[in-house]
Amino acid sequence: MEKLKNSTILYIEDDEITRENISSYLKRKCKELFVACDGKEGLEKFEIHNPDIIITDIEMPNLNGLDMAKKIRKQSSSTQIIITTAYTSQEYLLEAVNLHLIKYIVKPISLVKLNDALSECDKFLEEEVITKKYFSEDTFYDIYTKELVVSNEIVSLSKNERALLDLLLKNYPAPTSYESIETNVYDFATSKNAIKLLVKSIRTKINKEFISNVSGLGYNINIIKD
DSSP, X not given: XXXXXXXXXXXXXXXXXXXXXHHHHHHTTSSEEEEESSHHHHHHHHHHHOOSEEEEESSOSSSOHHXXXXXXXXXXXXXXXXXXXXXXXXXXXXXXXXXXXXXXXXSSOOHHXXXXXXXXXXXXXXTTOOOEEEEETTEEEETTTTEEEETTEEEOOOHHHHHHHHHHHHHTTSOEEHHHHHHHHOSSOOOHHHHHHHHHHHHHHSOGGGEEEETTTEEEEOOSBO
């Protein structure tokens, strides 16, 4: 992870022992590490240092991690954010999805999980990485921010719509099968009809020509440029 070595990381954790242990590991991974003990201090250090990556706990005094991340997202859509938490409630997970996070790591934090999350960050650290996939001159999907933009306006997407677009673009130019969609998009077994309805929903938000049927197999996505 050569690009990660030249990056700056802001780590926010209120538990002193966890903060010291993880900080020791992170210092070996990046060019410079900044550390904060709560969301308020984390936001202040973000505004001063503008780090490439933020790793933050959720439950913290003064300002929790999700509220801090919301404030940061208003200032930057490109800062990569990793959330760590002992909580797995649906409410937290849904908020995390809307913040376009790199990873949501459930505590206790293992170095394997953390390294996987940093590997994901490494993919987007270089300026040459192109994240916008264009379906037409004024319609694109950003695989980093998870935003669909049509005529300079962000179009709202559901969790499954985002997951399907990500999968279709990951497999491009190869088609994506119904079985792959069921496995990677849904958290439960679903029907081919449900998948068709999901595709129809996305087509109403972009253009039906951008997702084509592959007879007997599934779907393909059509992009004009990366």
